Amino acid sequence: MIISQTLKDIVVQKHTFSVPLDYLSNSSQQISVFAREIVSVANQHKALPYLVFFQGGPGFGAARPVTNSGWIKRALQEYRVLLLDQRGTGLSTPVNAVSLSHLTANQQAEYLSHFCADNIIRDAEFIRTKLSANQPWSILGQSFGGFCVLHYLSAAPQGVKEAYITGGIPSLTRSADEVYQATYQRVLAKNADFFTRFTDARTLVDHIAQYLYEHKVYLATGEQLTVEMFQLLGINLGMEQGPEAVYYLLEQALIETSHGIDVNPLFLHQFSQFLDYNTNPIFALLHESIYCQQTASKWAAHRVRDNYPEFHYQPEQPLLFTGEMIYPWMFNQFDALKPLTAAAELIASKNDWPKLYDLHQLANNSVPIAAAIYSEDMYVEMQYSLETARQVGNLKYWLTSEYEHNGIRIDGEHILDKLISLNRGHCLR
Numbered sequence: 001m002i003i004s005q006t007l008k009d010i011v012v013q014k015h016t017f018s019v020p021l022d023y024l025s026n027s028s029q030q031i032s033v034f035a036r037e038i039v040s041v042a043n044q045h046k047a048l049p050y051l052v053f054f055q056g057g058p059g060f061g062a063a064r065p066v067t068n069s070g071w072i073k074r075a076l077q078e079y080r081v082l083l084l085d086q087r088g089t090g091l092s093t094p095v096n097a098v099s100l101s102h103l104t105a106n107q108q109a110e111y112l113s114h115f116c117a118d119n120i121i122r123d124a125e126f127i128r129t130k131l132s133a134n135q136p137w138s139i140l141g142q143s144f145g146g147f148c149v150l151h152y153l154s155a156a157p158q159g160v161k162e163a164y165i166t167g168g169i170p171s172l173t174r175s176a177d178e179v180y181q182a183t184y185q186r187v188l189a190k191n192a193d194f195f196t197r198f199t200d201a202r203t204l205v206d207h208i209a210q211y212l213y214e215h216k217v218y219l220a221t222g223e224q225l226t227v228e229m230f231q232l233l234g235i236n237l238g239m240e241q242g243p244e245a246v247y248y249l250l251e252q253a254l255i256e257t258s259h260g261i262d263v264n265p266l267f268l269h270q271f272s273q274f275l276d277y278n279t280n281p282i283f284a285l286l287h288e289s290i291y292c293q294q295t296a297s298k299w300a301a302h303r304v305r306d307n308y309p310e311f312h313y314q315p316e317q318p319l320l321f322t323g324e325m326i327y328p329w330m331f332n333q334f335d336a337l338k339p340l341t342a343a344a345e346l347i348a349s350k351n352d353w354p355k356l357y358d359l360h361q362l363a364n365n366s367v368p369i370a371a372a373i374y375s376e377d378m379y380v381e382m383q384y385s386l387e388t389a390r391q392v393g394n395l396k397y398w399l400t401s402e403y404e405h406n407g408i409r410i411d412g413e414h415i416l417d418k419l420i421s422l423n424r425g426h427c428l429r
Contacts, residue, residue: 059285
């Protein structure tokens with residue numbers, strides 16, 4: 001099914017594809033995968049090649065364009081861009097507690113096991129046979145999307161003409177435990193930066209933590225705001241403009257009333273908008289699995305945290321924010337995750353995840369790859385990215401401290417232009 005529409009300076013076609021839930025079985029079960037094709041008004045009648053965008057996450061739908069701007073503006077100079085809602089996200093048979101409510105916990109875990117990078121790439125190749133059957137296409141991956149890019153080049157390199165990665169070169173071999181050992185150290189550094197930049201933030205944070213420890217406080221959603229949930233705000237510290245947004249939220253958290261200190265209702269309303277666990281459950285359910293190849297995560301972030309006691313809050317001690325970590329207690333505190341608790345436990349113990357990266361294939365890769373590696377990235381460890389860059393053939397990278405993990409959202413036109421130039425052997429500007 002194809003639906004056309006026009007936005008400012010952009011012509012859009014909406015595609016919906018019916019694909020197998022499980023490509024490797026004889027099951028007839030199908031799901032829908034949605035992709036939004038965009039082209040500039042000036043190029044709408046030209047036969048341009050495709051650039052497919054793989055969103056970060058996992059568990060988030062692709063960007064919804066409004067104007068011809070950012071990295072999309074640079075891409076539309078020479079491509080038709082395909083914004084893919086990865087299976088389970090956006091308009092692609094969304095996964096949530098409601099859609100899974102008819103299944104048992106075992107059935108939920110089995111169903112969710114088909115929503116990882118291997119099948120995301122199978123979907124992409126399926127779609128390519130419909131839209132670009134006679135030629136490979138170009139691909140761009142941000143964050144987890146970069147993980148998908150390297151799996152694509154492992155599993156179906158014949159489908160790719162050129163590849164771009166921003167903030168998303170994973171380790172090819174390291175375990176989830178090793179990943180979190182590194183990222184906890186990054187989170188410590190981001191905490192230090194935050195409390196240095198905003199000199200009253202330490203007082204604000206500790207007063208809020210103490211208040212939450214001593215009182216039962218409920219968000220506008222009805223959930224109790226615990227100290228542990230409050231620490232999750234740290235996931236924003238590694239984003240462009242994230243620390244500023246967190247600080248401005250904190251400074252309005254507590255107010256003086258005729259009865260003493262209380263929590264500002266505005267803070268309680270806005271807090272939930274900083275966390276995506278209720279609205280994007282795949283992120284909580286499958287995040288650790290992106291680091292797992294034929295091994296179980298066993299709640300890796302939760303276990304590794306014991307090596308960093310400073311993240312365990314105690315009254316009268318400074319509170320530190322955590323980062324992009326998933327903890328089992330989250331399935332007891334976030335309303336939309338509670339019905340999926342048993343499935344989450346099963347997923348955490350699953351040890352037969354597929355191998356995602358073919359080391360021999362990647363070492364002999366002939367597809368041009370250009371990647372932006374952010375030296376201060378809180379989510380994707382720079383040293384592991386550089387390690388992988390040495391293991392993958394035909395990969396050129398641009399190492400920079402200029403941007404945080406989501407730099408493509410802030411200065412995407414410039415970043416993509418640099419990568420295109422790098423891939424094609426032009427001088428970087």
